[in-house]
Amino acid sequence: MTKLWGGRFTKSAEKWVDEFGASIGFDQKLVYQDIQGSLAHVTMLKACQIISIEEADQIIAGLKTLKQKAEQGQLDYEVAQEDIHLNIEKQLIDEIGPVGGKLHTGRSRNDQVATDMHLYLKTETKEIMESIRALQEAIVLQAQQHVETLIPGYTHLQRAQPVSFAHHLLAYFWMLERDFGRLKDSLKRVNVSPLGAGALAGTTFPIDREMTAQLLGFEGIYENSLDAVSDRDFIIEFLAASSTLMMHLSRFCEELILWSSQEFQFIEMDDTFATGSSIMPQKKNPDMAELIRGKTGRVYGNLFALLTTLKGLPLAYNKDMQEDKEGMFDTVQTVKGSLQIFAGMIETMSVKEEKMNAAVSQDFSNATELADYLAIKGVPFRDAHEIVGRLVLTAIQKGVYLLDLSMDEYRQASSFFEEDIYEVLQPKTVVARRNSAGGTGFDQVQKALEKAKTIIHP
Secondary structure: OOOOOHHHOOOOOOHHHHHHHOOHHHHHHHHHHHHHHHHHHHHHHHHOOOOOHHHHHHHHHHHHHHHHHHHOOOOOOOHHHOOHHHHHHHHHHHHHOHHHHHHHOOOOHHHHHHHHHHHHHHHHHHHHHHHHHHHHHHHHHHHOOOOOOEEEEEEOOEEEEEEEHHHHHHHHHHHHHHHHHHHHHHHHHHOEEOOOOOOOOOOOOOOOHHHHHHHOOOOEEOOOHHHHHHOOHHHHHHHHHHHHHHHHHHHHHHHHHHHOOOOOOOEEOOHHHOEOOOOOOOOOEOHHHHHHHHHHHHHHHHHHHHHHHHOOOOOOOOHHHHHHHHHHHHHHHHHHHHHHHHHHHHHHOEEOHHHHHHHOOOOOOOHHHHHHHHHHOOOOHHHHHHHHHHHHHHHHHHOOOHHHOOHHHHHHHOOOOOOOHHHHOOHHHHHHOOOOOOOOOHHHHHHHHHHHHHHHOO
């Protein structure tokens, strides 16, 4: 089959070579963006009188017909036409005749493919941002039910201090808020039009790049034609933001997996998001959380793959850049799926308040309160730290906890201890007193919840 660019060639490639070089197997995802960009381009050609009104109207009608066929799944994609751009152009010519060949006046596949990807990422980034908001809302709904539910806080995966479970959940709300902000900021680089840059040097036709940018909803145009067709920074930025987002989801998954284990028993995942064992009848595995944790690696891989592809490329377009799409498509699909699953997991998980509250009563996570208690009474904190350390050692040796020690034992450790120490050591008191801005104190958590609600429902 003759290629649309084949005039200079004396023979055709073998089929297997065509198959290796073709991208239509994956870039057909850009069919609507390709038609959208072409409609804007031909509208501009008509307005600038580069082609006649009659020719432009024929092309516009043909493109709209192709769009309808695409929506109905009636477009046939051919490997021989390599990519979505040539496939659409070939089918346009088949639909309306040779006049369809005038569509490509004043543009190249290089600026065409870049335009398609800008349009694609603009739409998908906004949808991912909406999915982040949905997950944040699920977190807020769970958190507001558990402001006074206590859970051990950990450092080094060792119990450190008790915290409000709502406070712990909201930590991920704010991580997601940064992810939302990164994606929102990245739209500034996505929302720029490369259309009209040509292959690399612009065009001799009197085109109006600002017009096509406006028609496509872009905020501006690339100022340099070489940069316009060479730039994939906007994809790298998206992949980097997605990698950070997936890292946050993966950390959250790790905690959900731990919390749902027999050793913790802090939560139970809904059956929808768990699976059983083919051999062990008792098992309930948190597979969806594990999958999201695992899929994080593929998103990282897509980022590093594109960085590696681009790192040694001279300007302008090189065939290597065909490798920019599959990782982008895969990341979009992975991130959107992960966010949707995650929101469902958070909405439906059961929180075992009794287990959590019992956990903070059977450890030494209230030890810092003793040190602070002495420091408030004038004991240098380092001295207070040592006194409390000895009390913890005493309790460990006796097989009890700090609330179980007698007043005599406290007085032997320091004359500053009074009877109120038993109230100070109560887990709820420990948490409530941490009322500094951003802390786990119940009043602070309520403030954080109200602020979170105004963010997701401005």
